[in-house]
Structures are given as C-alpha cells and as structure tokens.
Amino acid sequence: MTRAVVTGITGQDGSYLAELLLAKGYEVHGLIRRASTFNTDRIEHIYQDPHSPGVRLFLHYGDLASGEQLSYLIYNIQPDEVYHLGAQSHVKVSFEMPEYTGDVSALGTTRLLEAIRRSGIRTRFYQASSSEMFGSAPPPQNESTPFQPCSPYAAAKLYAHWLTRSYREGYGLFACNGILFNHESERRGETFVTRKITRAVALILAGQQNKLYLGNLEAKRDWGYAPEYVEAMWLMLQQDEPEDYVVGTGESHSVKEFVQLAFSYANLDWRRYVEIDPRYLRPSEVDFLRSDAAKAKQKLRWEPHISFQELVQIMVDWDLKAVGLSPIGAGERVLRAKVGAWCAKSYENGVLKRGAPAGRAALSCRI
Ligand code: NAP
C-alpha cells in the first residue's frame, strides 16, 4: 500500500487530496495542529476511528514551527510520498504577521525537507508553491516567468520554492513545485475573497447580512476549482522525473466580475450591497494573474473542466444550503455531472447531505 504524509490536511486542498489518495487505495497520514476547538470540519466525512479494522487515515499532532515532530513522523511513517500543503496561506494576514508567516511557510519547509534528508528515506516530495510568487510579473505567467514577489507570503513561498529545487538538485530528492494559481471551492476558507462573497450572497438572502465590505475590486485572478487541482499535485509525483509545473485555467477575471456573477446568480443587484472598506486593501497588490499551463497540459495531461461561472454557481449553491436555504441548482447539477467519482461520492455520503456546520454561517469576516 502506498503511504503518504499530508501537511495541511485540515485545509481546503489537504481535505480534497486526502479524499483522492484514499480513493486510490493509499494509507494517508495527516499532520494536524492541536487546537482547543475542533479544527477537522473539512475531513470529518472521511475520518476513520483508529480502533476500526482496515483504517487507512491517521492523524498526528504536530506543527510546522517545530522540527522535532516532523522528524519523528517522517522516520516512523517512512512515506512513499509527502505532500507539503501546510502554510500560513493568507496574503493579507502575512502583512500583519510577516515573521510568523516566514517561520511557518518558509522555515517550516526547511524543517520538513531536513527531516526527509536526515531520515535517508527515498520519498517523493510535493511543495505547494503559489502564483502569488509571480507578483508584479506581467501575464501570462509560466514556469520561465521571473518571480517578483510583492508580499511576505510570496517571499516565504519563494524561499520554500527555491529550497525545494535546491534539495532536488543538491541531494537528488524527487521534489516538485506545483505553482498553483488560485483555486476555490465550497471548502475555501471564509476570509478569502471568493468565499467571503458567496457567503455574503447567502446571508443576505437569509436576512442575516446587509452589506458586504471588500477591498480592491480591480485585481484579476485565474480562478479554478480546487478538487481538480489536487489531481495535478498527485500527477506530478507519478512522473518519471521531478519537475516544476504551473497549474491554472488560463483565464482571468476581476474580483468585481466574481461579485457580479455571484449576486446575479442569486438575482441580487450587487451595487445595493457592496461597499469598499480600505481595511481590506493591501500595502502592495498583485494586479493580474493569468496562467500559461501548457506544460501541465502536455506532460501531465491535466486540464480543468469547471468554468469560472460554474465555480461561482457551485459555491453560491453550497452557501445557500449552509444557511438553510434551497440552492438555486445549477451549481449542484455541475457537481454531479462533472466532478470525479471520488469527490462525488464524498458529496453524496457526507458533506452535501450534512451541510456546513451551522454555527459557522453567523461568523463575520474580519479579513
Ligand atoms: P488553507 O485552507 O489555508 O490550509 C492551510 C493548512 O495549513 C491548514 O490545514 C492549516 O491548519 C495548516 N497550517 C497552518 N499553519 C500551520 C502550522 N503552523 N503547522 C501545521 N499546519 C499548519 O490553504 P489551502 O487553500 O488548502 O492551500 C494549501 C497550500 O497551497 C497552502 O500552502 C497554500 O499556501 C498553497 N496555495 C494555495 C492556493 C489556493 O488558491 N488555494 C494557491 C497556491 C498555493 P489549520 O486547519 O489548523 O489552520
């Protein structure tokens, strides 16, 4: 049985990746942080009681800010593949906590790579690099585009990116950087702009929110659907040679376009609800991201199938259900028709039926 370690398993991508790997028959070991409240919402539907026979999902406490547990895990689990997704992943927060972001997202990668190197285990390693590293470089961006990072987050990710290359070149580690453009889903953290918008649409319709306060509406992003992106991560580690890949849709839309589409899908006029709050502006902004993912298409045979409009519909439908309203329906139909069997099954069995945790809907977005 192939054995994988996933850092960041409780995050958006980690939860989808764990599902994918379990569906492929892997034994999956996830790193989770100790918290005084449950932080495993996104993986609850795949959680297995460790006392049951045939368990293939194991969770281990640990933190990227400390190397000792990482070494212990790598040495004892002896994984075939390591997917390093754990990070302080919020760009705006990184301006407020630059030192912490560097510690977790940059040095955390050093700690993990060193744990692997010192263990002597021949594992394959995936690093969650980011299109944010391109910063102010003009679009379209591909593997040859020079990086021009504009935030502490991007600088930390770039450090981890180069370190991954350095372990590949210096120590012969099978290590890949996936330079992923923005990917969203109904499991997206509530403080990222897409989810903030789709939750607001639902809460407005439910009569629980009057206004949506946003920052820069002009920034453009290449937005795809997250479950499709974790397949690209897996594909990178199945190749004969370790390489770096850009992954994205090749399309770009502004935050304003996302707002317009989400509100009009719910038959709302966004101008009545959206206001600009400078608190959500960043000291420096990445204006325009659009991928050239030709290499991933050619070598990994990877390409996305969910369009921008479908992504918005999926997320709005989900958030409507989360506040107890009926979904409009187009998003749910897309999910059933297009999303792979492993993911569709988890929707049928778990998340879609159960709905999002009720308490969450009422939380206000601070960031
Ligand atoms: P996410 O939802 O924010 O998940 C981040 C994960 O990292 C969570 O499981 C979180 O644990 C964990 N984590 C944070 N700090 C940690 C620490 N000190 N020790 C151990 N674990 C820690 O992020 P995502 O959207 O799934 O993204 C996955 C990765 O891809 C991240 O590295 C992100 O930077 C990168 N990336 C994301 C995108 C995107 O558009 N989503 C694009 C490019 C790259 P808790 O649940 O306990 O907070």
Ligand code: G4F
């Ligand atoms: O949703 P965002 O916070 O995502 P951002 O900054 O693009 O970062 C995400 O994608 C990266 C890949 O490029 C990942 F590496 C990273 O981990 C993360 O997943 O912001 C998107 C855009 C920005 O231009 C921001 O200024 O939306 C703009 N925006 C406007 N109003 C807002 C808001 N962003 C947030 N979070 N909240 C607002 O109110």
